[in-house]
Amino acid sequence: MRADRLVATLLFLQTRGQVTAAEVAAELEVSERTARRDLEALALAGVPVYARRGRGGGWSLVGGARTDLSGLTAAETRALFLLAGPSAVTPELRTALRKLVRALPAPLRPGAEAAAGAAVADGTDWTRAPADPGGPLSAALQRAVLDGVQVRLGYAAPGRPAGERTVHPLGLVAKAGARYLVAGTDRGPRTFRLDRIVSAEPTGEPAVRPEGFDLTALWRTLAGEMEERLSAATVRARAEPAAEPLLRRLFGGLLRVTGRPPDGGPLEIEVDGPAPQAVASRLAGLGSRVEVLAPPEARAHLARLAADLTARYGPPPQDGP
Template identity: 70%
Template structure:
């Protein structure tokens, strides 16, 4: 652990002209006493670290000495931080990336830090999608996010023709097999699903980032609002024993299992955006499911039964 701290301390010194013991302690999350001992240990070990007392004093590397630990190209660094930036939930990986960015030469450091903020992977399942949707403009948008360049975005919303708008790309999120762009628009922050993007044209104008923007925080807010809509209604039903495995695969976290009835059937509750949508999803299980309430769900199933009978004929006609 101490060797790890000493390397981290050295890399921190490389990013500053001069640091205080208190700054090192705060950065490495150790006590000031430990930070001072580590700085003294570096000096004793022959590292060109020296201290200056008095007002404006602190610890510095003699002559701005540097240790280049990477040998990575600019494109390799950007790719690494895009893949493992804020999406990482592993403390060790976050610490390693923080050390790496300090070891980078100054011309590469800002690009790495931008890339680390540019991507997010959200593993929470909304639709159990198993196939990644095609996103042909992903690379162009990734460059726009990292370089901080506005783009003219050709985009077709659900059921709408393609329209073109100028947006400020701020980050990319991978979610349930789809990629999303988070961007500032004239109407505020918006998300755009990349497989609905028709064109991307860089304008050359710099992105204007909202004050205090944090990709992970903004995405959690978007996700929470969508999940509220996805789970806004519940349908109560009873299911025969053989249907339970199918229900679990179909609805996963939206399925709530209740007590068993005397006939062996089980009470269930399924969440969804509306009772009618949930009823439509349950309709495929036929007589293995009996919806109990709300009335809107039962009415939807009755209408579906009439519609299907009209197309395929009444039961027993085959």
């Protein structure tokens, strides 16, 4: 018997005052027998629920008793619906939001409904490609985290063939439009992008969670290690001032302007990246607006890239007759 279903039953009962097993079954999309069993379970658990037999009867809370299951303030309620409203892309989440609206005290409902309609989530980017939904196995991984079971994971890291490993799911994290599974492995905690997971099979064995586990603290540690790897190399260059907005869009916080001549001359910049070649490849798209100064391997990479392009497309056309 799922505890979340019992909570939903109690919320429904509080909202309606009196309900029948058939009404609970319709609301929660379960059989009438299951609904009746859940109502009886609430009574056995000490919740003041009683059944009145006969015509016009049903299940009620003794004396109109209420149980505060949320403790939400008005501001917290609006924040919750503003966050969850545009993300309610699954039937389960939409149903949960509807139930929560009905369970809220009357003064909080207008604010919650307004917040739920105050944002929109578009499932595609500007190229019309679908945004990362976390992969088709997102629901299975979420269940594995909540149930605390190990998973045999098929994972395809960039540039490598897919491989399998058994992991201990610890939590799910969303960052910058991508979703990650945080899991324990034989090499310590690791992160796995959900859209690179090709299979996820629960083993039935219990997952091991570190003592005093804190997902937020662990994610900060793992994210810090990733950021260090992504900024392991620094490329120095000169750039036309007009190219600065594009450079900032390309590199964000990885770009630093170290010199800005007062006469409007070229900017002196530094750009961090995982390797000099990776940074140079991205700078190549700006053409002559950027001149890479160091390190030598970045300049050599650009020279090879220029030679490859010339061999493919030929020298640039000459102006004039």
